[in-house]
Amino acid sequence: MLKINREDALAYHEQSPQGKIEVVPTKPVSTQLDLALAYSPGVAEPCKEIAKNPDDVYKYTAKGNLVAVISNGTAVLGLGNIGPAASKPVMEGKGVLFKKFAGIDCFDIEIDATDPDEFIRIVKALEPTFGGINLEDIKAPECFRIETELRDLMNIPLMHDDQHGTAIITSAALLNALEIVGKKIGDIQLVVSGAGAAAVSCLRLYLALGVRKENVVVFDKDGIINPSRTDLADMQRQFATERPITTLAEAMVGADVFLGLSAANVLPAELLLHMAANPIVFALANPEPEISYELATSTRPDLIMATGRSDHPNQVNNVLGFPYIFRGALDVRATEINEAMKLAAVHALAELSKEPVPDIVNNAYGDNTLAFGRTYLIPKPLDPRLITSLSPAVARAAMESGVARRPIADWAAYEDELRARLGLDQKLMNRITSAARQSPRRVVFAEADNYKILKAAQLVRDEGIAFPILLGPPAKIQAIAQANNLDLEGCEVIDILQDEAKRNEYAELLYQKRQRRGITRYEGRRLLRERNYYAAMMVETGAADACITGLTKDYGKSLIPSLQVIGPAEGVRRVASMYIIQTKKGPYFFADTTVNIDPTAEEMVEIIGLTARAVRFFDAEPRVAVISYSNFGSNSGPLPEKTRRATELAKQRYPDLLIDGEMQANVALNLQLLQENYGFSPLADKGANTLIFPNVESGNIAYKVMQELGGAEVIGPVLMGMRKPVHILQLGASVRDIVNMTAIAVVDAQRDGKAL
The missing domain is CATH 3.40.50.720 (NAD(P)-binding Rossmann-like Domain)
Known part of the structure; x- marks a missing residue:
């Protein structure tokens, strides 16, 4: 348990602005028109609509996502009856937890009333303001009566969380x-x-x-x-x-x-x-x-x-429950939080504990051994899956028990909405993962003597995404698995150094492929002692359907074996790579970010074609901007000229592709800027979602800045243009990255010879 210094705690709360919460407008208020709409005279219109139909308060105000945290300070934490004012830091803190874990807005209300009748009267009078009521730190036995009577009197979800x-x-x-x-x-x-x-x-x-x-x-x-x-x-x-x-x-x-x-x-x-x-x-x-x-x-x-x-x-820790219970109750506009909803939360929480623990949780707690058992009965508070496990269960129970006023019809869309509330929009990867589960493929992992690879292998096996094949020394793999409480049952393990016959067979195939490219039989046998060559040959011969590598080696060194063994797809002269940038506005696609150092205009056309095809693979329509430091001839120089030429050639080669350039990145991504200044551009309708960079330096820098400063989730790099599915990880990729890339590799393999 963290040791909290008194002075640190006081300074944390005292520093400007004091306290832990603030009110932030959700609509623009920068112009006179904005102010007129937000207040007088524009505000009269929603007022009149609500007067005619009281339920419209959920349509025109924040009531549906607003919870009151209410206390009289008579039983605060371990501090006892310290009064309402002294309880305020705790109530503000509860509001912070509601917002962080479930995206719920809160007002904390400290009531100077110890008489239960007075307290009940005050809270009941607040019902028009709030979508839900969280009672907190009220002493027993009064808290029992207060909660029971308020539940009977009010038609919004209410719960005394201490109980x-x-x-x-x-x-x-x-x-x-x-x-x-x-x-x-x-x-x-x-x-x-x-x-x-x-x-x-x-x-x-x-x-x-x-x-x-x-x-x-x-x-x-x-x-x-x-x-x-x-x-x-x-x-x-x-x-x-x-x-x-x-x-x-x-x-x-x-x-x-x-x-x-x-x-x-x-x-x-x-x-x-x-x-x-x-x-x-x-x-x-x-x-x-x-x-x-x-x-x-x-x-x-x-x-x-x-x-x-x-x-x-x-x-x-109560934070495992109350944010998600209220989230589910609010989202179906439940009239109460009943026993059925509480029991649904219990069972959802218990079942979630039995699922493999994601890498983000392991990293947060510095523990790679978390797995259902005596020391892991319930999930950790920072598990991002809690909101998509508990809230739908609570919402469903509210519907089934007859207290929901706005039933949910599309549960998949609801889960996407929950993730988006916390910046966890995974719609793109959800689709890919679901497709992978429909027909999992054999994926060979070339670097299986690594904890992250083994953890990812367990996850993709447990989730039905892929059938992992692990290359590496069995004793070392077993030792890593035991040390980290991993279950690899059903995962095939191959020690390539112990299978000389198969290694020699693959070496001969490599010699036949590359004998006129400097590979001798001796060199082929030497190269097949390297797992990247062996893995690539497994994919080439059909012993595996896809390959994942690159976690521990430089990208280029990891790519060369696959280029030599498998090679580009027919008609492709140059492979390329693309990153998917997941943002609150949706996914964006960046290319080329790892392979082509300084492509010519003609080579950029190849990259554009591969990227457009890959974007469609992810169920998005490519809107391509060719990026430079110039906007449509505003600057001269070799780089703008190259990107301008690439755009012209791409328009000729791909006449149905929505593409424009050369243009600066902010113009491509800022629709208002694009429309006001370059309305002639075909991208001015919706803006760009696919950025083609003029060289690997700019592309690489851009995605890393987005990842570190922009708060975006980055998926990739997705290797495009190979004859069969091979994907090279970022050096040091996380377990989640590996699982995502495995799902992409499986769906890539499902395309029967039409690799990305």
Whole structure:
């Protein structure tokens, strides 16, 4: 867990602008017309429409994406009743989490009211403003009544996250832990330390999942919850036990699960010894749990444990739930967040934990061993898949339970919308990946003695994208897999140095191909000891359908073997490469970025043709701009003249292609600039989506600047013009890059001899 310095925390909140949130206009307000539309007199028109049809408030205002985080400060984190003003930094922080993880806008509202009736009246009066209400840090037992009555009174989704957030996350963890140890939820003996809002909500959800009430024993600071107690709220009394138990030590004998939502160090280590085999301990008191992780796991090595801390496995963090639950509820305009929606979130969270962990999560946590098991029961908070797993599940449950007012019809489009909210627009790669899964192909990975390649191989196998063939020493591959908890079952592993007969066969084929290009039989046998040559020959002979290489070597050195063994497609004199730049405005295509150092005008025409064909391969219509530092003759020099000549020749060779140049990059990409100054251009209607650079320097620099400063996701390089599918990775590509390129290679191979 990070050690937070008091001064650092204060400075973080104090630096200008103070606090953590601000309001940003979503429409232009730079001209007098803009202001007149935004306010008087233009604002009157949507007001009149809403007066006629109240539901139009969702059409003309931000209500549908606006949640209130509301507290009276009576139970703030571990700070207790510190009052509404002191709770404001926490509520602002909750708003930040809503925005970061689900794209939901928030206003934090701190109410100076401890009387439940007054608090309920104030919150109910806010309903016209908000699409949803997140209640926060309200003490028990008042919080139970407040939430129950507000749910009955209001017709927008409302949830007290302190109750239900922890319940949902721990429920998912409990289901997975029980699956791992082979126990049925209806059979477990459960001991609970704590009887506050979170504990009671956990128990209610556990009962809905199948826990039997007679198997539950609950303690609070005053002892066991039993019928003789006169100090209990109704919500607590329902979990009173009739069993003849008086102490925690007695309750822990034979217990399968301990749930702690109470205070630090209330669970003595020796009590763990009396629990059943493979005990499950959720010690969730913060910042110090009911028993330390180190002590618990050393006392019972067969124990599965979760805490609320980020420095131990299985962190129970409410951010895994509330942003995505509200996202799904808002998107179908649910009238409430009901039990069906909470249970849907539980099951979605549990199932997501069983899927392979993406590279972006491994990198964020510096852990390549994350995989479903005792130390990975629930996903990590920075997993970008949470929004596309939980929100659709919640939205679907709202529809099926009859509380949705705006049902979703196209679920694929909805997932695209969710990704776009967080800058995760993957429509292009979604299509490619879906196509790859329809008919996966054999892809040979030439550099399989590398963790990233092996992780990608596991992913493409598990996702049904490809059948991986791994070239490398089997012992080394196995060691890497074991060290990183990778499962490579079903992946073919080939040690090319141990298969002399096949190597000699390939060497002879290489000699026959290249004997008039300086390759002798001896040289062929030497070259076939290199995995890039062997992989290329596998593709050439049909032993594999596509090849992926280049992760650990220079691009040119990785490309040469494939050029010599496979070569360009018929009619192609020069191969080229293209990067796909994923932006919030959609995909853009940059070429040539890695292969042709300084092509002539005639060679640029070849590149233009290959790129246009590749763009169509990705289901986009190419709108091609030939890039220079000149706009239609505004500057002279060798570079503008070359690009001008290339444009003229390309128009002659590809008369149906939408292309223009020479032009500067900002003109090509800024539609308003293009229309105002160069309305004669055929690109002035929609602007360019495909940029052809005059040399590899400019193309390479452009895509790397976009990647690092522009916040764009870069896919590629896509090798164009080869006779059979070969794709060369960027040096040091991520696992996600490798998976993307593998999917592209598979779809490339599906084209039956019509490689990109």
